[in-house]
Amino acid sequence: MKIYTKTGDTGETGLFAGPRVRKDNPRIEAYGEVDELNAVLGLARCEPLPPAIEQTLAAVQNELFAVGAELATPDPVKMGTAWISGTHVAALEQAIDELETHLPPLRQFILPAGNRGACTIHIARGVCRRAERRLVTLANEPNIEISELLIRYLNRLSDYLFVAARATNVLAGEKEIPWQKP
Template identity: 50%
Template sequence: MKIYTKKGDAGETSLFGGTKTKKSNIRIRAYGTVDELNSTIGMVLSYSLSDHGKDILTQVQNDLFVVGATLATPDPEKARIDQVGDTEIEGLEKWIDTLEEDLPPLKSFILPGGGGAGSTLHFARTVCRRAERETVQLSESEEIPADAIIYLNRLSDLLFVLARYENLQGGEKETPWIPER
């Protein structure tokens, strides 16, 4: 099987279920950004991480495939896979709570950065926020499961906390944001 089909050469693509749409469609942008987020997390996994961080991010990557498939399916009733829901969202919350137990409390905003893993996790958080914004925009015109938005919202919080956690594990200092007066 060849990797190229030439079917998208005119700027259209097929959604799950066979419907064709322009590649500029907000649905395509939303699930494309989820794919970008998944690739960014793959970059994070190329760094030295705690075992806990690796386990979390591996599960998140699997969940993001589900979110992407959900967004690529115009009719949620025809989805062929389970969707993210309460179990996955509660899992993100439990990871956040567990990781925060080891972190010093924040006394100010911090600048994104740190070691390779931490700074890339901060970048992943911003990609996640964009995926969330695009998914919200999609939900304004088409029906999508609300849990997809909730999952992305909670995931961005997890990525922030995990960035702090991995920086702490790697001995990287956080840089507070100190506004000039």
């Protein structure tokens, strides 16, 4: 099977069990951002990370494929691609709680800095927030139904990534760099 089909050469792509749409359609923008997030998480996993963070990021990468599949499907319930549940959100919350036991209380804003693993996770956090914004845009489109769980999942994932970046630094002995007001 060839990887290229040439069906997108005119600026359109097909949705799973749905119509062809322009590649700048809000739905394509949303799952494109999720795809970019997944790639950045893959890059983060190239760095030495604490085992618990590595394990969670591996699980999240698989879950992001599920998010993308749901977004690429106009009727995910009918097509059986609505895989993200409250359990996934709860797992992120539990992972946040576990990592926070290793962290000092946050008393001020910190810069996204430190070692390469932490910095890459901070980049992933920024991409995650952008994906969440695109998802909110898509959810506000007329005649579009998006599961609120997807928005909640990405919101919680950005929280997790912030805490994971902090924990990556702290567990490696890196000091957090506080933001200095100009």
